[in-house]
Amino acid sequence: MSSAKKYINRDLSWLEFNRRVLEEAEDAGTPLLERFQFLSIVQSNLDEFMSVRVAGLQAQSKAGYTKTDFTGYTPQGLIKRLMKRTTRMVREQYRTYRELMRLLAKEGVALTTFRELSEDQRALMTAYFKQIIYPVLTPMAVDQSRPFPLLHSKELYLAVVLQQEDQGSKADEESKSFCALVQVPSILTRTVLVPGRKGSRKVSYLLLEDLIKEHIGLLFSGYTTEAVHAFRVTRNSDLTLNEEGAEDLLQEIEKELRRRRRGLPVRLEVEKGMHPHAVELLRDELEMEDDVFDEIDGPLDLGFLSKFVGMLPNYDHLRYPKLEPVYPEEFEEADDMLSVLREKDVMVYHPYESFEVVNDFILEAAVDPDVLAIKMTLYRVSVNSVLVQALASAAESGKQVTVVVEIKARFDEARNIAWARQLEKAGCHVVYGLVGLKTHAKITLVVRREANTLRRYVHVGTGNYNENTARLYTDAGLFTSHPDIGADATALFNEMTGYSTPHQWSSFAVAPIGLKPKLFELIDSEIEHAAAGRPARIVAKMNSLSNQSMIDKLYEASQAGVKIELIVRGVCCLRPGVPGLSDNIRVISIVDRYLEHARMLAVAGGGEEQLFISSADWMTRNLSRRVELMCPVYDPGLRQMLMNLLQMNLRDNVKARELQSTGSYDRVVSPDLPLRSQFEAEDIPLWKSIAAAFQ
Structure with a gap:
């Protein structure tokens, strides 16, 4: 098989993961305010993806790098595919946002507009603007004497198109537009509570940027406002360290943190309907390509939703029941x-x-x-x-x-x-x-x-x-x-x-030198057990699986008859269920109330089961560029406890999605009674009582 058919691309797999998060926001069975939380996570995930992964691909493309990765993609081809899928996801994200806001309004909470307020409410909001917001704002004109300012990554700005008041009587072709920028202060809360109308139980909020827009003329006396729209820039946020040449690593990182603010622009988001003059100015100054320009139909940066719904009082019926962790x-x-x-x-x-x-x-x-x-x-x-x-x-x-x-x-x-x-x-x-x-x-x-x-x-x-x-x-x-x-x-x-030669570990497996060989050794043992007719099984749980040689080793084990079950929350470059290659491999992903973060490995050992916990995902960076640790669990009762948890994950038929050989994920369908592993895990005796019998 060609590489492109044997593996799933890491970045495309990541987009599939973020889509699963978005599905939780779309799921009517998820409590309403929790759906907003998932929508916020989709935004923060996408921001990091753009500022790190897409930024790296853009740097490769600009450097003229045209080689394909092991999944068959060049940087240029992958960027186009990623941005096409991202655009579709963002449209779906904002459709979901509008639906959730409609449902929230039915519960008596609304994000409103200034013009929908009563006269008394407008007066109070204007007073709030003048007292709290206006003193913090800084208008930044863009002209020959005042160059284009440095725009901070992922901060919200307003692009204001202006005309001098005395130009209003001139012919249109003679009138000149001016452009200025205003940063929406992130130090202030993004949503502003509006004093309620008399006799109304409805709770209303205004977005901070909308309140600024309504009063933008106060910042530009002598000018009329032609248009004002929000925009946002995402910059390359990955650090480029010369660790070998750095005399002091701490000082070198502090320098890079300052450089991060000036990283190359990666993505430009603008509010739908932005004035062409403002769009042209931003694209020229930021040197943005067409495929990283997004026109957004709704508020930019839905990350604010997490704080917004988190501060709503008396709405616990729209949240998951509160979990009080138990002291062991x-x-x-x-x-x-x-x-x-x-x-x-x-x-x-x-x-x-x-x-x-x-x-x-x-x-x-x-x-x-x-x-x-x-x-x-x-x-x-x-x-x-x-x-x-x-x-x-x-x-x-x-x-x-x-x-x-x-x-x-x-x-x-x-x-x-x-x-x-x-x-x-x-x-x-x-x-x-x-x-x-x-x-x-x-x-x-x-x-x-x-x-x-x-x-x-x-x-x-x-x-x-x-x-x-x-x-x-x-x-x-x-x-x-x-x-x-x-x-x-x-x-x-x-x-x-200190200075030490690599240790001969009694129990640990440690990256970057010893972890991958230990994993290979364990998988090879299962292959030998399968050949000898002994129990041979691998159950592994992790966040990501993208290292090519690890995937190839799992393919080898599958072909040898080892039953492999993987619980991979996020990126998975392994393609399961391919005849003759991965028939014996099943991959599921669980996205639910809590972020599945544990890393575990269980091997049948020919009847002498071994179980390990680890800090490492099976990614190249974890196996070769990090100090990672995998530790055995010696106590048989504790091994059974973790196996109970893994089995609950594998039997999940509510929040589990199964990876298909095409690279897509389908919800697990089972004739059994519904089993939601994270909710089952709340019953601590369920997975601890059986384990105690082994101690």
């Missing part, structure tokens, strides 16, 4: 967590089980006088992180605290730099990642003095140490004092912070 029962009655871990390993699954257990693990270690050292990796951290405060406190009390902070985590670089400096001031030893690699492993090591010896306690997770996203993402975390895992954790931190 293994630790609930214990005097301290470490005493529990001396007896057994503990697995937790967020968001159903509280992330507070991770915070408590660090907090206990920070105040324990027998704890000598705490070592931790941080990739994406929440704004007010309890963990950072605990680490700082531990260092100030004299403990040896080492933190590997990844300051190259995309779009979190500035925040992570701030955390790193705060930790350094507290006395922590901070390592700013590794040259050429991102540190994506999620691991904490606590070293404690006990009875004239040292014992190591470890937490390994599939998700970030972020208490906010832990309420929104499904992730697994293992707490253990297993000596092999403790020894490997020590060796891993030594490699990340």
Whole structure:
């Protein structure tokens, strides 16, 4: 088979994923305000896709790169196909927006226009504009003496076309139009609450840009407003680092963050009906091509919907029922967590089980006088992180605290730099990642003095140490004092912070050197088991699968008779169900209330099942350009617990979509009773009680 037929293109697969998110916004079975949330996610996903993936393809195209990738696409051909599909998706996105706003109006909440307000309401809104908005606005004229300004990426602007008032009597062909730009201040809320009419229960809001439009003349005295329309520019936001030549990686990243604001324009969105003079000016100044110019029929940047519906009071009946994470029962009655871990390993699954257990693990270690050292990796951290405060406190009390902070985590670089400096001031030893690699492993090591010896306690997770996203993402975390895992954790931190030759791992598989060979070894073992007639099966869960050699190895296993079931939330370049190539491979994707984020791997092992949790997706960047970690689950009860969760995913017939050999996704249809895996997982005893019998 040709490469184009064997593989699905990564970027086209990503668009299919974002379409599945959009389907959740379109699904009438999803609570109304949650549908708005999904619509907001579609927007933020698309913004990142444009500023990183499409930006990279445009750079290749402008450089004259014409080679095809392993899926058969040149940059030029792929851009055209991506933009064509994106345009269709955006049209569908705004059709959904209008339908949802119609349904919300039935519930008594509306985004209205200034002209629909009563006279009293208009007067109040005008007063609000003059007192709160007007002082923040800055009109920016564009002429010979005032050059075109730097437009910030993904910020909302108004293009204002003006004429001098004394030109109104001149012939049209002699009148001259002027153009000015006004940034819609992002520091102010995008939706403005309108005081209600007397006797009305209806709640109305105005969009900030619409309120500015109605009063735009106040900024341009002596001119009449011919037209005013919103627009938005997305720039290339990927960092280009010369890590090898950088004397100080921290300073180099800070420079790149400043350059990001001046990245090349990637996409221009304009409000439908924009004045031709303004369109011509923007396209000329930004040097935009036709295929990255979008005319939008509705408010630009629907990302505001998340905050908008999030602040609506008294509408809980239009949301999912609130989930209160449960504190893991293994630790609930214990005097301290470490005493529990001396007896057994503990697995937790967020968001159903509280992330507070991770915070408590660090907090206990920070105040324990027998704890000598705490070592931790941080990739994406929440704004007010309890963990950072605990680490700082531990260092100030004299403990040896080492933190590997990844300051190259995309779009979190500035925040992570701030955390790193705060930790350094507290006395922590901070390592700013590794040259050429991102540190994506999620691991904490606590070293404690006990009875004239040292014992190591470890937490390994599939998700970030972020208490906010832990309420929104499904992730697994293992707490253990297993000596092999403790020894490997020590060796891993030594490699990340010092000079060490690659370690001979007892339990871990670590990228960029050892993870891919270990995965190949496990798959090859299943091939051997299949040939010998022993149980041979692979169940893997991840966010993305795009590495060509990993896909080829799975094809090889399929052809050898190994049953392969993959739960891949997002990008999947593997083409399942192709006769003679991937007959034994099934791929599903689950998009639901929570972001499926856990990475797990289970292999039958000829009857001796093995199960692993990992920080890594099966993408080239994870396997060869990052420090990633895969850790075995030794406890048979915990293995069974994770298998229970995987089986629930595989049996999902409500929110699961199955990948077809064509690259499209179809909803899973089953004669069985409806099973929605994320809702089933709320019943914690369902997947923990069976597991307990194995312990």
